[in-house]
Amino acid sequence: MDAGARRHRGNAGRARGERADRAEIALRTGWDQPIPRAMLTQRHLFGGGAPAIDRAFGSLQRVQVDPESWLDHAPGWVQGADALFAELHASRAWQQRTRWMHGKQVLEPRLTAPWFLESGEPLPPLVEEMRVVLGERYGVVFDSVGFNLYRDGRDSVAWHGDRIRPEIEEPVVALVALGEPRRFLLRRKGGGPSVRVPFAGGDLLVTGGRTQRTWEHAVPKVARAGPRISIAFRHGLDPAAYGE
Numbered sequence: 001m002d003a004g005a006r007r008h009r010g011n012a013g014r015a016r017g018e019r020a021d022r023a024e025i026a027l028r029t030g031w032d033q034p035i036p037r038a039m040l041t042q043r044h045l046f047g048g049g050a051p052a053i054d055r056a057f058g059s060l061q062r063v064q065v066d067p068e069s070w071l072d073h074a075p076g077w078v079q080g081a082d083a084l085f086a087e088l089h090a091s092r093a094w095q096q097r098t099r100w101m102h103g104k105q106v107l108e109p110r111l112t113a114p115w116f117l118e119s120g121e122p123l124p125p126l127v128e129e130m131r132v133v134l135g136e137r138y139g140v141v142f143d144s145v146g147f148n149l150y151r152d153g154r155d156s157v158a159w160h161g162d163r164i165r166p167e168i169e170e171p172v173v174a175l176v177a178l179g180e181p182r183r184f185l186l187r188r189k190g191g192g193p194s195v196r197v198p199f200a201g202g203d204l205l206v207t208g209g210r211t212q213r214t215w216e217h218a219v220p221k222v223a224r225a226g227p228r229i230s231i232a233f234r235h236g237l238d239p240a241a242y243g244e
């Protein structure tokens with residue numbers, strides 16, 4: 001067999017493997033299904049009114065992405081998400097961080113505003129309620145909250161696992177999305193096929209087990225999108241994570 005044929009067979013084998021991998025994840029999660037239109041409209045209705053959270057976690061479903069890794073998804077966990085979006089958009093001290101990439105400092109394509117428990121600074125009351133209620137449910141003290149603002153479709157976050165201290169083998173990270181729906185993708189660490197995780201404005205998405213260790217996630221750029229805020233509740237964040 002010549003080199004070209006060998007390469008072709010290698011590529012075809014890899015493609016077959018990736019298809020099988022994607023099919024396996026889709027089978028377990030059902031996440032290759034398009035989100036029904038009616039559900040998107042219904043989601044939009046949750047956006048109005050006074051902000052509140054569902055302390056009973058009535059819509060929450062756990063998805064086992066592999067035997068050691070899970071995601072909890074609670075659609076519409078935040079009611080009045082639009083008012084909370086407006087409050088956070090107006091009140092957080094948004095900054096654009098820089099990152100080292102290929103030996104150069106580049107601007108991170110989104111704005112962030114971290115909060116740390118040790119600062120003693122009060123959080124907006126509903127965000128504090130989320131932090132406490134989520135901490136009770138998952139048995140951890142969320143000692144940092146990262147606010148992320150994606151101003152439009154050009155803002156994004158690249159593939160990564162969160163930088164949690166290595167001695168915490170199974171970190172729990174809780175994310176709340178507000179505003180415009182964006183694609184939230186998940187793939188095994190190091191590459192391979194990705195799946196789109198349903199995560200719309202007002203939803204709660206919690207990663208647990210080994211998800212932050214053996215999987216990575218991303219919010220890719222899109223041609224057009226309105227603003228979106230995500231709130232990340234973490235425990236044991238590596239201090240270097242916000243140091244750049």
Ligand SMILES: O=C(O)CCC(=O)C(=O)O
Binds near residue numbers: 157162175177217219
């Ligand atoms: O915005 C999101 O939904 C994800 C945020 C994230 O992954 C991060 O800040 O590490």
